[in-house]
Amino acid sequence: MSDPTTTPRSEYLLEARDLKKSYENGAIEALRGVSLGIVAGDFLAITGPSGSGKSTLLHLLGGLDLATEGTVLFRGQPVGKSQNGVAAIDIDTYRARWAGFIFQSFHLLPALNALENVQVPMLGTGSHRRDREERARALLVELGLEPRLRQYPNQLSAGERQRVAIARSLVNNPAVLLADEPTGNLDSVNSAKILELLAQIQERHGTTLIMVTHDLNIAATAHRHVAMRDGRICD
Ligand SMILES: Nc1ncnc2c1ncn2[C@@H]1O[C@H](COP(=O)(O)OP(=O)(O)OP(=O)(O)O)[C@@H](O)[C@H]1O
Ligand SMILES: [Mg+2]
Numbered sequence: 001m002s003d004p005t006t007t008p009r010s011e012y013l014l015e016a017r018d019l020k021k022s023y024e025n026g027a028i029e030a031l032r033g034v035s036l037g038i039v040a041g042d043f044l045a046i047t048g049p050s051g052s053g054k055s056t057l058l059h060l061l062g063g064l065d066l067a068t069e070g071t072v073l074f075r076g077q078p079v080g081k082s083q084n085g086v087a088a089i090d091i092d093t094y095r096a097r098w099a100g101f102i103f104q105s106f107h108l109l110p111a112l113n114a115l116e117n118v119q120v121p122m123l124g125t126g127s128h129r130r131d132r133e134e135r136a137r138a139l140l141v142e143l144g145l146e147p148r149l150r151q152y153p154n155q156l157s158a159g160e161r162q163r164v165a166i167a168r169s170l171v172n173n174p175a176v177l178l179a180d181e182p183t184g185n186l187d188s189v190n191s192a193k194i195l196e197l198l199a200q201i202q203e204r205h206g207t208t209l210i211m212v213t214h215d216l217n218i219a220a221t222a223h224r225h226v227a228m229r230d231g232r233i234c235d
Contacts, residue, residue, distance in 0.1 A: 010076030012037040012175055013208050014061060019070035021056050021231075030056040032231035033070070040175070043209045045203050045219035047226030051062040055180055055210040058065060059208060062093035062178040074098060074175075096121065100169030100177045100207075104184035106161045108168075115149045118167045125172065139167040143197065159190030162191070166197065170205070177201070179211040183218070195221065 015038070017138060021031040039046055046054050059065040060072055063079055072079040080091040085124045098141040100121075108117045118136035127135075140149055143163045153161055162182060169177055179198065183191035211222065219225045227235045 003154060003157065010073060011039065012073070012116045013040040013042075013075060014038040014210075015073040016057070016061060016077075017071045017073065019060055019067045019072070021053075021060065021065070024070045029231055031060070031067070034231070034233055036226065036233065038176075038210065039206060040208055041202075041206050043199070043223045044211070045222035045225045046210065046212045046228060047127065047214065047216060047219050047225065048234075052228040053231040054228055056231075058178050058180050058210065058212055062099040062101055062176070063091045064101070066091065066152050097172060098126070098175045100172070100174035102162070102165055102177065102179040104181040106153070106158075106165045106185075108161055108164060110153050112168075113150045113152050114145060114156070116162045117153070117164055118171055121168060121171050136167065139170055140164070143167050147149075157190075158186055159193060162186060162190070162194055163197070166194070166201070170201065170207075174207065176208040179209065181212055181214065184214070199212075 016034050016036040017030045019031050019034045020029070022029045034057055046057065048054050062069050063072070066080050071083050073087055074094055078086055078088045080088055084090040085116055109120065112120070115133065115136050118130045118139060122132045122135065137149065140146065143166060145167070146158060147164055148156060148160055153164070156164065182198065183194050186194060198209060198211070199221065200206055226233050
């Protein structure tokens with residue numbers, strides 16, 4: 001397996017080539033051929049009606065699932081399966097090392113406190129306990145959660161939970177941050193705060209941000225916006 005940091009073969013950080021995803025032996029076609037190139041440092045918004053394939057696309061771009069047909073390329077290297085003689089980057093390595101995820105419903109582990117939740121993606125990376133804790137603490141402090149380090153998810157507000165989830169998504173310093181309706185469970189005040197935070201992270205850390213949203217006002221703050229319909233990009 002070659003190292004994607006030393007073998008750049010593409011102008012894109014992340015590229016989707018004719019992605020198709022079907023379920024139930026082809027009865028459901030969630031994606032019907034999506035091609036997209038995302039340059040490093042970009043902020044891309046994806047909108048579209050419910051069921052149009054937004055989450056499916058995000059999952060494939062983040063290595064959470066494999067396409068039925070087509071390829072995701074990270075720095076020119078196919079994710080999961082080699083293509084045209086170009087060796088693949090292992091999908092688990094890609095997801096763990098290069099991609100960070102933020103979900104609408106946070107997906108924090110209820111039995112772990114904030115500091116422990118943030119460290120979860122670092123387990124299995126061979127890092128030392130003290131380094132893990134320091135890294136998690138620094139991110140939580142950066143996100144304004146210093147007084148909440150030892151609280152459990154059920155002791156945090158929704159906005160605070162999402163900030164813990166954002167810290168977790170950043171803990172391995174990902175190249176690309178994928179957010180699936182990150183403000184979908186938040187009130188307008190917390191939504192605005194979370195969006196500002198993501199924009200800051202994107203600028204400060206140079207992280208590439210791909211965000212699914214129903215909100216056209218949010219999409220308008222992105223550098224680029226694609227709309228989906230029926231498993232395809234429609235603009
Ligand atoms: N695991 C699955 N098994 C079967 N069908 C699925 C599965 N996951 C998604 N689908 C179907 O694929 C289509 C696209 O789903 P997807 O979740 O990507 O839509 P979405 O645009 O994210 O919608 P929403 O805005 O409601 O989140 C839908 O018709 C959905 O029912
Ligand atoms: Mg969705």
